[in-house]
Amino acid sequence: MSGNLFGTIASRIDDPAAPFLTLPDGTTISYQDMIALSGQYANALARLGVTKGDRVAVQTQKYKECFWLYLACLRTGAIYLPLNSAYTTAEVEYFAGDAEPVLFVCDPDRKDDLTTMLSGLGIGHVETLDADGTGSLSIRAEQMSPSFDTIELSGDDLAAILYTSGTTGRSKGAMISHDNLRSNAEALVDIWRFTSSDILLHALPIYHTHGLFVATNTVLLSGGSMLFLPKFDLDEVMKMMPRTTAMMGVPTFYIRLLTRDDFTREAADHMRIFISGSAPLSAEIHRSFTERTGKAILERYGMTETNMITSNPYDGLRKPGAVGFALPGVTVRIADPETGSVLENGEVGVIELKGPNVFKGYWRMPEKTEQEFRPDGFFITGDLGYFDDEGYVTISGRDKDLIISGGLNVYPAEVENALDEQPEISESAVIGLPHGDFGEGVTAVVVASGKGSVNETALRSRLEGQLAKFKTPRRIIELDALPRNTMGKIQKNVLRERFKDLYAE
Ligand code: MLC
Ligand code: AMP
Numbered sequence: 001m002s003g004n005l006f007g008t009i010a011s012r013i014d015d016p017a018a019p020f021l022t023l024p025d026g027t028t029i030s031y032q033d034m035i036a037l038s039g040q041y042a043n044a045l046a047r048l049g050v051t052k053g054d055r056v057a058v059q060t061q062k063y064k065e066c067f068w069l070y071l072a073c074l075r076t077g078a079i080y081l082p083l084n085s086a087y088t089t090a091e092v093e094y095f096a097g098d099a100e101p102v103l104f105v106c107d108p109d110r111k112d113d114l115t116t117m118l119s120g121l122g123i124g125h126v127e128t129l130d131a132d133g134t135g136s137l138s139i140r141a142e143q144m145s146p147s148f149d150t151i152e153l154s155g156d157d158l159a160a161i162l163y164t165s166g167t168t169g170r171s172k173g174a175m176i177s178h179d180n181l182r183s184n185a186e187a188l189v190d191i192w193r194f195t196s197s198d199i200l201l202h203a204l205p206i207y208h209t210h211g212l213f214v215a216t217n218t219v220l221l222s223g224g225s226m227l228f229l230p231k232f233d234l235d236e237v238m239k240m241m242p243r244t245t246a247m248m249g250v251p252t253f254y255i256r257l258l259t260r261d262d263f264t265r266e267a268a269d270h271m272r273i274f275i276s277g278s279a280p281l282s283a284e285i286h287r288s289f290t291e292r293t294g295k296a297i298l299e300r301y302g303m304t305e306t307n308m309i310t311s312n313p314y315d316g317l318r319k320p321g322a323v324g325f326a327l328p329g330v331t332v333r334i335a336d337p338e339t340g341s342v343l344e345n346g347e348v349g350v351i352e353l354k355g356p357n358v359f360k361g362y363w364r365m366p367e368k369t370e371q372e373f374r375p376d377g378f379f380i381t382g383d384l385g386y387f388d389d390e391g392y393v394t395i396s397g398r399d400k401d402l403i404i405s406g407g408l409n410v411y412p413a414e415v416e417n418a419l420d421e422q423p424e425i426s427e428s429a430v431i432g433l434p435h436g437d438f439g440e441g442v443t444a445v446v447v448a449s450g451k452g453s454v455n456e457t458a459l460r461s462r463l464e465g466q467l468a469k470f471k472t473p474r475r476i477i478e479l480d481a482l483p484r485n486t487m488g489k490i491q492k493n494v495l496r497e498r499f500k501d502l503y504a505e
Helices: 006-010 031-047 064-076 089-099 108-120 136-142 176-190 209-222 233-245 251-255 283-293 366-371 410-421 457-465 492-498
Strands: 019-022 028-030 056-059 079-082 103-106 125-128 160-165 174-178 199-202 223-230 248-249 273-275 298-303 307-311 332-333 347-355 380-388 391-399 404-405 408-410 423-436 439-448 475-481
Touching: 006 064, 006 176, 006 209, 019 031, 028 031, 031 064, 031 136, 031 298, 056 064, 064 079, 064 209, 089 108, 089 457, 103 108, 108 125, 108 248, 108 457, 125 136, 136 176, 160 209, 174 176, 176 209, 176 307, 199 209, 199 233, 209 223, 209 298, 209 307, 223 283, 248 251, 251 273, 251 283, 283 439, 307 439, 332 380, 332 391, 366 404, 404 423, 408 410, 408 439, 410 423, 410 457, 423 492, 457 475
Parallel strands: 019 223, 056 079, 056 103, 079 160, 103 125, 199 223, 199 248, 248 273, 273 298, 439 475
Antiparallel strands: 019 028, 160 174, 298 307, 332 347, 347 380, 380 391, 404 408, 423 439
16 A cells, blocks of 8 residues: 555545635635645646655745645655745755755745745746735646546655754754654544544644644544634634634644633633644643633644654643643653663653654754664654653753744754854854743843944844844843853853843733
């Protein structure tokens, strides 16, 4: 049997006329439409010369057409490579140079800029997608036959590459196979009890694991449907919620819902499940949500490299502040970060795991890949945690210098490099500080070089040309010197403590 994930999706369709995707205006796209549309896009890809193993990079706003393209990649055996729409051209240049896509798909208003950059890399095929379905790739697809024979491939073949920022240096492309996606989606359908009666409120971006794989593949394998929103807009989410049964989001979604007086027990009553992940959901928000709605958010934990790892139970206690138990087929252990020896329950160490969900390594970085695995095959997440008395995994920190803002990862080293290149700065430390809306607020502490004064506004706008906006520090603080330990290492914990109330209301 072929290992193609699309084959699994197609084989599970009981009712081809059932809706797969609904738009806010009520337009519905059925499962049979989904098959036909993905077939047209697959034929368009084939006509453009895309074949198995080729990378198809996509950097657009959130359009339903992205799904047809994603599914077309599965069907042709091409590797889907989604990129955050906030990335600047300079950032995209690195990804494109590293992944060497044969086709780059972007928004019409970015086409000129990106084409110039991409042609310098020898990437000639640039197509567009847009909100009203008139992008050049959609027009090509429209002219194609809807029938396409999904190719047979091994479950180990790659379905996608998702870039995750490196702790030091370069971003790494996580290679995700068809089996990785299938095994994880099957486990999630099972433990979260998704069925064809579910309608998922889909307000997440679809360039990351959460919105693309966790949300979409779970719906596709359960025969349910999704109400498709182009982004998380609180008014729109409130308006659409009555038409749905389930929601997946980052903690910021739930924090924002709680700011609404009309988000009441009655408003949430019909919802079967609220799921949170990608960043820590504070126990306080978890409890406030339950007080308000009578429902406990189901928190789960995952990573680009591994898909989902643990989840709180559907039945039983959804414990505030804990991320639950290993998914079926996944083994989680807590180890000493230095030695790798397995620790006792209750002891804090690095979270490690093994299972069919674990990726195939970093694209063209075998050494980096090796460093992230133990000799016995366990993947080292870099997250710190422990098993509590009842066996729930609890995340207590990170063994990696990472900030998560609104569910988006920011690696301080990347921001520090950009800051240190500015003439008026001699050195910098970038830290995450508690932020009521985004969880952590990206903050820079800098020391002036003496070559010109440090102007926060001017610096921020210069950085915005180089770095995606969500990485740009919300605040830049100037100090005479950075605190260092006796080894000369910057003490970020001292800075975090000193400025912990910076974003407090
Ligand atoms: C947008 N901005 C952000 C930001 N998102 N800044 C910091 N952090 C973010 N996450 C910028 C905008 O460019 C804007 O800049 C300003 O902040 C305010 O924008 P906003 O209107 O408040 O933001 P909004 O568009 O509402 O977006 C916030 C958000 C969004 C939380 C809804 O970021 C989001 O959907 N996040 C989800 C990310 C996600 O899916 N992560 C999953 C990764 S997968 P300005 O200057 O123009 O005002 C993963 C694995 C796993 O982690 O386990 O799931
Ligand atoms: P990414 O590289 O974008 O996939 O982000 C993965 C990281 O997000 C993990 O390594 C964790 O640090 C974090 N993360 C995901 N889910 C949770 C959660 N429920 N609680 C705390 N951290 C989480």
